[in-house]
Amino acid sequence: MKATYNMQVDIYDFDKTIVPFDSGTLFFVYCMVHYPWCMIILPIVAIAGLLMGLGIIRFTLFKRTCYLFLPLIPKEKAVKKFWDKYIKKVHPWFYDRKRYSIVISASPDFLLGEVAKRLDFDELICTRHNPKxxxxxxxxxxxxxKVRRLYEAHKPEDLEIEDVYSDSYRHDKYIFALAKNQCYHIERGEKVPFDYEEVYSK
Incomplete structure (x- = not known):
């Protein structure tokens, strides 16, 4: 299904919003457990984490080190088995969506592509990774x-963004600002409506 002009859409974050965990981090741990030879990259990740903590490198550069293990595993098989285990954690309210759904996430495309098919997202925008x-x-x-990527894919005038869902007031201020109808903060898996001006004028 492809968005059409003036399509009414809802925007969803993914991690800790549609599911109660950070999928990228959990997949990293899953692979360290199921493919223990991948632990060879842990010293590199630890050094990158330290440099990020000291403000020497940006978060994006740190994240680039976290998936260096990918060539060492059967990626498609690992991703499928991961979602076989964790798909049941999806919050039930997500299955009741009525409008065209655009999921925008910082998690990797190679990881979310599989769950997008299983949950029938209308559209997925996420962090791009080299597949190899x-x-x-x-x-x-x-x-x-997230906003830049959204409007890379669509002209602003082509979308009527109704509701926006996220667990993070801090990081998702920018997509919350797009909601014409309602913002929802996800707390313990539940949708909690809030007024954008009240929250961000403080």
Whole structure:
């Protein structure tokens, strides 16, 4: 299904919104457990994490190191088995969506592509990764980058964004600002409506 002009849409974050966990982090741990030889990259990730903590490198550069293990595993099989285990964690309210759904996430495309098919997302926008090396292509799809990527795919005048769902007031201020109808903050898996002006004028 392809969005048409003046299509009414809802926007969803993915991690800790549609599911109660950070899928990229959980997949990293899953692979370290099921493919233990991947632990060879842990010293590199630890050093990159330290450099990020010290403000020497950006988060995107740190994240580029986290999936260096990808060439060492059967990626498609690992992703399918991961979602076989965790698909049941999807919050039930997501299945009741009525409008065209655009999921915008910082998680990797190679990981969310599978769950997008299973949950029948109308559209997925997420962080692009090299399918062979796992290295991020471009910017991490987070914060203002989510809006930039949305309008890279659509002209602003072509979309009527009704509701926006996310667990993060901090990182998703920019997509919350697009909602014409209602913003929903996800708390313990539940949708909590809020007024954008009240929250962000403080």
């Amino acid at each position: 090396t796992g290295v991020i292509i471009g910017e991490n799809c987070r914060g203002e980058e």
